[in-house]
Amino acid sequence: MxxxxxxxxxxxxxxxxxxxxxxxxxxxxxxxxxxxAAGQAxxxxxxxxxxxxxDDTTSLTTFVDGIMEEDMNRLHIPGAVIxxxxxxxxxxxxxxGSSNLEKAAQVDPKTSMFRIASTTKLFTWTAVMQLVExxxxxxxxxxxxxLKDFKVPDTYPEPITMxxxxxxxxxxxxxxxxxxxTTDPAKLPGSISETLEKHRLARVRPPGExxxxxxxxxxxxxxxxxxxxxxxxxxxxxxxxxxxxxxxxATVQEPLPEAFKPYAVVGYNSENGSFTPGTPTYEAxxxxxxxxxxxxxxxxxxxxxxxxxxxxxxxxxxxxxxxxLMHATAxxxxxxxxxxxxxxxxxxxxxxxxITHGGSDPMFNTELYLVPAKNIGIFLSYSGGAGSESxxxxxxxxxxxxxxxxxxxxxxxxxxxxxxxxxxxxxxEFTRRNFSDIDKFFNFLVQFNVTVxxxxxxxxxxxxxxxxxxxxxxxFQHVGGTEQIAFRTDESGKVTHxxxxxxxxxxxxxxxxxxxxRFWFTLLGIAAFIFITAIFGFILxxxxxxxMSTPEKWVIRxxxxxxxxxxxxxxxxxxxxxxxxxxxxxxxxxxxxxxxxAMPILFVGLTLALLVGTLLAWKNRYFTxxxxxxxxxxxxxxxxxxxxxxxWNLLGWQFG
Numbered sequence: 001m002x003x004x005x006x007x008x009x010x011x012x013x014x015x016x017x018x019x020x021x022x023x024x025x026x027x028x029x030x031x032x033x034x035x036x037a038a039g040q041a042x043x044x045x046x047x048x049x050x051x052x053x054x055d056d057t058t059s060l061t062t063f064v065d066g067i068m069e070e071d072m073n074r075l076h077i078p079g080a081v082i083x084x085x086x087x088x089x090x091x092x093x094x095x096x097g098s099s100n101l102e103k104a105a106q107v108d109p110k111t112s113m114f115r116i117a118s119t120t121k122l123f124t125w126t127a128v129m130q131l132v133e134x135x136x137x138x139x140x141x142x143x144x145x146x147l148k149d150f151k152v153p154d155t156y157p158e159p160i161t162m163x164x165x166x167x168x169x170x171x172x173x174x175x176x177x178x179x180x181x182t183t184d185p186a187k188l189p190g191s192i193s194e195t196l197e198k199h200r201l202a203r204v205r206p207p208g209e210x211x212x213x214x215x216x217x218x219x220x221x222x223x224x225x226x227x228x229x230x231x232x233x234x235x236x237x238x239x240x241x242x243x244x245x246x247x248x249x250a251t252v253q254e255p256l257p258e259a260f261k262p263y264a265v266v267g268y269n270s271e272n273g274s275f276t277p278g279t280p281t282y283e284a285x286x287x288x289x290x291x292x293x294x295x296x297x298x299x300x301x302x303x304x305x306x307x308x309x310x311x312x313x314x315x316x317x318x319x320x321x322x323x324x325l326m327h328a329t330a331x332x333x334x335x336x337x338x339x340x341x342x343x344x345x346x347x348x349x350x351x352x353x354x355i356t357h358g359g360s361d362p363m364f365n366t367e368l369y370l371v372p373a374k375n376i377g378i379f380l381s382y383s384g385g386a387g388s389e390s391x392x393x394x395x396x397x398x399x400x401x402x403x404x405x406x407x408x409x410x411x412x413x414x415x416x417x418x419x420x421x422x423x424x425x426x427x428x429e430f431t432r433r434n435f436s437d438i439d440k441f442f443n444f445l446v447q448f449n450v451t452v453x454x455x456x457x458x459x460x461x462x463x464x465x466x467x468x469x470x471x472x473x474x475x476f477q478h479v480g481g482t483e484q485i486a487f488r489t490d491e492s493g494k495v496t497h498x499x500x501x502x503x504x505x506x507x508x509x510x511x512x513x514x515x516x517x518r519f520w521f522t523l524l525g526i527a528a529f530i531f532i533t534a535i536f537g538f539i540l541x542x543x544x545x546x547x548m549s550t551p552e553k554w555v556i557r558x559x560x561x562x563x564x565x566x567x568x569x570x571x572x573x574x575x576x577x578x579x580x581x582x583x584x585x586x587x588x589x590x591x592x593x594x595x596x597x598a599m600p601i602l603f604v605g606l607t608l609a610l611l612v613g614t615l616l617a618w619k620n621r622y623f624t625x626x627x628x629x630x631x632x633x634x635x636x637x638x639x640x641x642x643x644x645x646x647x648w649n650l651l652g653w654q655f656g
Contacts, residue, residue, distance in 0.1 A: 077385035114381035118359030120292030125343030155203035195285020215289035222288020247298035267363025268384035303377030334486035350405035428508035527637035531563035555613035569599035
């Protein structure tokens with residue numbers, strides 16, 4: 001059940017990143033753990049055996065080979081790579097499958113360069129902390145202090161600080177339709193400052209209040225690195241991170257420099273059992289959030305530095321104190337749940353705390369896990385297929401084998417009654433979403449419904465249903481597992497927010513009535529029925545219209561025309577938007593979308609005319625009273641549809 005529900009959550013976040021491990025994005029989506037967002041618990045070890053010896057690299061390789069080879073076939077993955085480090089050494093680095101099917105090139109962990117999408121953010125955050133250590137950036141100073149041409153608006157009294165950017169608590173909305181990525185190399189590299197200015201996102205909540213994963217915020221941090229250091233972002237990362245860590249096959253430049261092109265891994269789409277090369281995507285001005293292309297061995301060097309207090313070999317990229325600060329919990333939705341550090345998200349596996357970051361684009365999936373307490377790091381990247389599912393399964397299997405832990409049952413809190421559980425039921429939507437542009441419409445179908453069953457919370461339905469029992473105040477745990485859900489309430493005790501333990505940087509909040517899918521579908525259904533009756537009434541009553549006066553004929557025609565155009569407008573927009581693939585949504589605005597968004601504008605004019613017609617019908621006593629009431633209902637339905645178009649930013653071309 002869980003895997004299916006997990007895919008739904010990933011899909012929701014991808015939509016939100018336009019949507020989009022979230023949600024939210026340079027087409028760099030935060031990776032949600034595949035076995036632990038909401039639903040079936042992670043595979044757990046009940047009979048604890050002695051941990052396997054991780055120093056036995058032969059056994060480790062055999063173990064990983066078995067999982068990877070099975071996943072490559074089962075999950076339709078053309079190419080993958082893994083590197084594992086322990087105590088400052090690479091204990092495994094291996095490639096699987098092909099880096100280029102057309103050339104029959106095998107994946108080489110040392111030189112094959114995978115697109116790592118949002119995992120690039122770790123380079124940006126590391127660069128920020130270097131400048132913090134140098135005294136050039138203060139984590140709690142207004143970021144406008146460091147910006148030259150581009151400035152963040154003072155929407156709220158509280159300024160945005162670098163700490164807010166690093167914990168994704170700056171309060172930006174999400175957006176990206178038409179501009180988040182590009183598939184045209186001629187548009188590169190793209191100015192970070194001009195991109196942020198041109199596609200400015202609104203501040204929708206006070207900073208420090210709530211986490212909401214933000215690619216825009218990361219790009220802003222990259223711009224600050226550039227402005228404070230006096231070096232282009234790409235050059236800074238190369239000089240201060242890649243070069244000292246001997247990362248020879250690593251870059252954040254777009255497109256790839258000529259010297260790296262022979263080593264680029266091709267991303268693939270799986271179609272009917274075969275692989276077809278995908279269209280490369282570029283982040284352009286959003287590159288601090290996701291433009292990295294790196295080999296597994298080079299990422300191993302990066303992991304070693306973070307696990308060795310900033311040291312790799314004889315080079316020190318961060319001090320021990322700075323690394324400690326960066327890895328420490330910096331924001332938590334709930335003190336009992338995983339939180340976020342200055343750049344990483346926390347994750348619990350078999351009782352151990354991991355700090356992680358991942359990323360996805362249309363072809364690539366990447367995961368990076370660090371276990372500071374054990375001096376272990378794992379990097380995984382895939383060039384197609386369900387890579388995130390493979391990564392999560394491998395991670396859990398790894399910890400079950402080498403760091404097994406018993407299932408610790410958390411007792412159900414007997415003080416929580418069925419009545420008190422009921423207050424948590426309802427619809428929730430991710431804080432990572434858009435408010436200002438057409439992107440908002442992609443939230444329409446992206447909502448999380450929580451119901452109550454037998455004094456437990458239920459997520460999903462049918463084979464996807466999962467149950468969570470109360471184990472504390474505002475805290476629920478998966479029945480038979482360890483994953484938890486926490487809620488937040490206001491002073492009156494009303495539930496306002498929810499967070500899934502696997503995605504601490506993307507909480508959800510109660511869906512207001514005006515955003516609820518069920519609310520709108522109910523109204524739209526009623527309106528559609530009334531519109532259809534108006535259309536059929538016009539068709540079936542054409543003979544009777546011959547005896548009517550000209551004004552009566554025109555108001556009836558207006559009713560039918562408005563009804564027909566309203567139905568056509570909604571259906572057209574819905575089909576156009578839903579038929580657009582992700583790359584089309586994020587890289588450009590199609591002519592079909594432009595044309596479809598013109599339709600509601602004309603509908604507004606028809607609705608205004610219909611309201612005038614309604615007044616005339618009552619004033620001049622056109623038709624029977626019943627028909628005048630029906631005519632009024634048509635007009636009210638049209639007004640409702642106008643409100644729908646307005647609320648979801650579909651009245652015209654509202655692109656960010």
